[in-house]
Amino acid sequence: MAKKTVVIGLAGPTLDARGGKDRWQRWRPTVSIGQHDDLLVDRFELLCQEKYQWLGEQLASDFKQVSPDTEVNIHLAKFPKPWDFGAVYAELLDFAKHYPFDPENEDYLVHITTGTHVIQICLFLLVESRIIPARLLQTSCPERRDIAGKYDIIDLDLSKYDQLAERFTLERKEAHHFLKAGIDTRNAAYNRMIEEITRVCERSKDPILLTGPSGVGKTRLARLIYEWKKKNGQVSGAFVELNCATLRGDAAMSALFGHKKGAYTGASENRAGLLAAADGGLLFLDEVGELGADEQAMLLRAIEEKRFYPMGSDTESTSDFQLICGTNRDLKKMIREGKFRQDLLARINLWTFRLMGLKDRPEDIEPNLMVELENASRKLGKLVRMNKEAKEEFLRYASDSESAWTSNFRDLSGVATRMAVLSDSGRITTDLVESEFRRLRDSWKEDAGDGNADRDLVEEVLGDEAVSRLDLFDIPQLALVIRVCRHSKTMSEAGRTLFAESFKKRKSTNDSDRLRKYLAGFGLSWKQVTETEAG
Structure with missing residues (x-):
């Protein structure tokens, strides 16, 4: 009918x-x-x-x-x-x-x-x-x-319009590729995160919070978001960035909100401030957890009302900007310690994305290395090449459990630049790769001397409260186990790596069961250890 x-x-x-x-x-x-x-x-x-x-x-x-x-x-x-x-x-x-x-x-x-x-x-x-x-x-x-x-x-129902649907799909892929800086990344969790960021960029002007350890590319991603939005007419103003860790007191207030002449000692001229400079554009505040209490309060009002008072002024200024914040700190822990405002975090973390460290993205080391070598070639004005043996040697070292990559992509950029400069006729050899990794590992051992990297990793999985009840010698051991697990495809592979020496002394063993029991001693499962938070 x-x-x-x-x-x-x-x-x-x-x-x-x-x-x-x-x-x-x-x-x-x-x-x-x-x-x-x-x-x-x-x-x-x-x-x-x-x-x-x-x-x-x-x-x-x-x-x-x-x-x-x-x-x-x-x-x-x-x-x-x-x-x-x-x-x-x-x-x-x-x-x-x-x-x-x-x-x-x-x-x-x-x-x-x-x-x-x-x-x-x-x-x-x-x-x-x-x-x-x-x-x-x-x-x-x-x-x-x-x-x-x-x-x-x-x-x-636009899905019924094949040409429109195809166009939207192509535009989404273009944005996705753009936000990855044109790098064909392979890590599934990272790619899913970029896909979600793409949708947020298309549809929202609300603040974005980028978290993750130092050197994972928070500033670069913020700039790429800005460039994509400007390309598509979503912003017309400038990209303005500030590392909040570099400023304190009056200098921080002045940098953010501006000041009138004579507002404080040394304020000899009027200053507009970064919020005003970002009007119509995008403001990126890296290390936002380093802001003082007064700056946090004024920033909250500026986000909500787009209005603020420059230092020493009784006249309000206005600025309509999009905000992206970056941090490697645990802001919720800082709230408990009274160091960060809960209402400010609630306002800036509507969209929160955790950028993974290079250690957690071993499959992305190769495509990023190739891009870094291309950049080095342009800077040096010569073609830098890496033969098959040298590349295989590099990736073997890079994925080894001893490679900490404590500064993440800064480490990778640095090693690519040094190898390019030291290469004869632009040829990177296995000897050069081995020499560079010896230098890197010595540096990483110095970085890990205070155990902060290990503790941060274990806190990420267990939480700071549980870590506070662990014996000191448990932390580096558990951190090593977590790293090996995250670089192994299965629990059996991780068990074989961790218990390789004891395996030689036995005719048969169940290394995966041994690993399962070790993790269970900390109340952990394989899934909890290997799944990396993406946002």
Whole structure:
């Protein structure tokens, strides 16, 4: 049995009321719907402002003349101000909520040619959100004598438009590739995170919080987000960045919010400040956890109200900027310690993404290394190459459990630059790779001397409270186990690596069970250890 066709439309006091006695010689959008032989309407739900009830009744009568089989129902609507978006949307939403839609047996068309622009927009939104399960019906006046004019039916399910869907897919892929700086990264968790960031960049101007250890590329990603938004016309101002760890006291307040001449000792000239400089653009505050209490309070107000007072000024300044914050600190722990405002964190962490360290992305070392060598080639003005043996040697060292990559991509950039400079005729050899990793590992051992890297890793998995109850010698051992697990595809592979020496002394063993029991002693599972938080 064919579905019934139901049209929902509004009596238009301008176009529909034209003509008086001569109305049959004029095009009227509502009546024209019934004048098309190929558009058979079973029911017309005609919305009509109370003061134009006479028009609704006339349209209902005229519609019955051109389409006798159509049932026309008049619904009186209260639009005291048809240009008041809130009032109009509320009235139309109330109609939609109480209307007995039956999409299994009826097809609905919403006529959007009549009414004010506000009414048309509200109808569009109700259809787009599927509150009204319909397609749009648009009518247009005739070019010649055909009084019925033309009509178009528009389906807002864009997935049905193959060309549009393909275009959106290509644009999404382009954005995804752009935010990865053109690097074909292979880590699945990282790629999923970038995909989500892509969607957020397209749809939101709310603050973004980038977390993760030092050197993972928070500043670079913030700049790429800005460049993508500017390319697509979402921002027009500048990219402004500040490392909050470099400033304290009056210098921090002045840098962020500006100052008036004489606001403090040394303030010899007016200064606009970085918030003002970021108006219309993007402000990136790295190490946001280093801000003092006063700066945090003023920043919160500036985010919420886009207004702030420069130091020494009794006149407010305004700035409409998007904010991205970066930190390698545990801000929730800082809140418990009274060092960071809970309301500020609540405002900046609507979108939080944790960037993984290089140690947790071993499959991405090779593509990033190739990009770094290309950069080094451009800087040095010579082609730098790495033969197959040297690359294999590099990746073997890079993925080894002894390679800490404590400064993450800064380490990788540094090693690529040094190898490029030291290479004879631009050829990186295995000897050069081995020499560089000896230097790196000595540096990493110095970095790990205070145990901070191990403790941070174990806290990431267990939480700081549980770590505080561990014996000191347990922390580096557990950190090593976590690193090996994260670089192994299976628990069996991790067990073989960890217990390689003891395996030689036994004819048979179950290393994965031994590892499982070790982790269980800390209340951990394989899944908890190997899954890396991505946002």
